[in-house]
Amino acid sequence: NHNEDIHLICVSEAGGFTIVNEAGEDGQGRGLLLYNGQTVCDGFTIVNESGEDGQGRGLLLYNGQTVCDDYFSDNSAMAICRLMGYDEFDSWTNGQLFDIQANLEIGLDDVDCSAGSWASCTSTTSQNCDHNEDIHLICVSEAGGFTIVNEAGEDGQGRGLLLYNGQTVCDDYFSDNSAMAICRLMGYDEFDSWTNGQSELRARS
Numbered sequence: 580n581h582n583e584d585i586h587l588i589c590v591s592e593a594g595g596f597t598i599v600n601e602a603g604e605d606g607q608g609r610g611l612l613l614y615n616g617q618t619v620c621d622g623f624t625i626v627n628e629s630g631e632d633g634q635g636r637g638l639l640l641y642n643g644q645t646v647c648d649d650y651f652s653d654n655s656a657m658a659i660c661r662l663m664g665y666d667e668f669d670s671w672t673n674g675q676l677f678d679i680q681a682n683l684e685i686g687l688d689d690v691d692c693s694a695g696s697w698a699s700c701t702s703t704t705s706q707n708c709d710h711n712e713d714i715h716l717i718c719v720s721e722a723g724g725f726t727i728v729n730e731a732g733e734d735g736q737g738r739g740l741l742l743y744n745g746q747t748v749c750d751d752y753f754s755d756n757s758a759m760a761i762c763r764l765m766g767y768d769e770f771d772s773w774t775n776g777q778s779e780l781r782a783r784s
Contacts, residue, residue, distance in 0.1 A: 582776035584747040587727060587758055588738045590771045623659050625716055628677045635665055635718040638677050644686025647708035648673040657695030660718035667695075669717040675710040685710070725761050737767055750775040 622642035627633040639646045639659070656668035675681070688706035693699045724744045729735040741748045741761070758770040 581747065583750045585741045585750055585753055585773060585775055586739060587741045587761065587773045588771040590737065590762075590767060590769055623663055625663070625718065626679075628679065630679050635660075635663075635720075637715060638680065639671075639714040639716045640683075641687040644684045645680060645710065645713040646690060647685055647688040647706050648712045648714055649706075649708065650689045650691040651714055652692065654692035654695050655690045655700065656716055658692045658697045658700050659690075659716065661695065662697045663718060664720075665718035666720045667718070669719045671714060671716045673712050673714055675713060676715055680710045680713055683710075685713070720765075725765055727765070737762075737765075741773075 624640045624643075625633040625635055625637045626640060627637045651671070651673075653668070653671075656671045660666075660668040685706045685708050686704060688703055688708055690700060690702045692701075726742045726745075727735040727737055727739045728742060729739045753773070753775070755770070755773075758773045762768075762770040
């Protein structure tokens with residue numbers, strides 16, 4: 580029964596990344612992204628043929644402008660997808676595939692990454708490209724059917740009721756190892772605590 584439903588808090592070790600509000604305090608996952616206290620140029624979006632949110636699939640933009648393929652690699656794709664909150668990239672290509680590209684400026688070039696994190700990348704806003712070099716990218720999350728929702732049934736940002744394919748998860752045989760495995764599958768580094776039913780959160784042992 581539902582007094583055995585699992586509630587879970589997952590956390591990430593941001594490795595220098597923090598998000599702050601207008602007062603410079605912890606933004607609880609919303610606000611300005613900083614890396615080691617400095618602002619990050621993280622203006623990446625992915626749009627569809629209509630220029631709307633592509634849900635991780637489509638034309639890569641940087642501050643509303645296209646990204647050139649010079650020095651772009653699998654590492655670049657992985658770093659950008661992770662910076663946007665996805666777990667990894669599925670694929671990328673270049674070309675003038677959407678009509679909207681002709682109306683856009685090219686805003687970023689030479690995205691050269693030595694690893695799959697944005698901290699390893701260099702880039703420039705100077706470019707010598709045309710739109711047949713624009714990057715199209717597919718980012719994916721490997722949540723394995725798991726989601727965490729808040730009281731309103733919306734994205735809980737890693738805190739709340741654990742669901743599997745939209746249904747609750749029972750606590751039978753659930754353990755710290757289960758919590759850790761599910762949090763990592765959802766892209767977090769570890770779990771903070773978990774509980775069942777209405778009891779208090781069970782902290783990591």
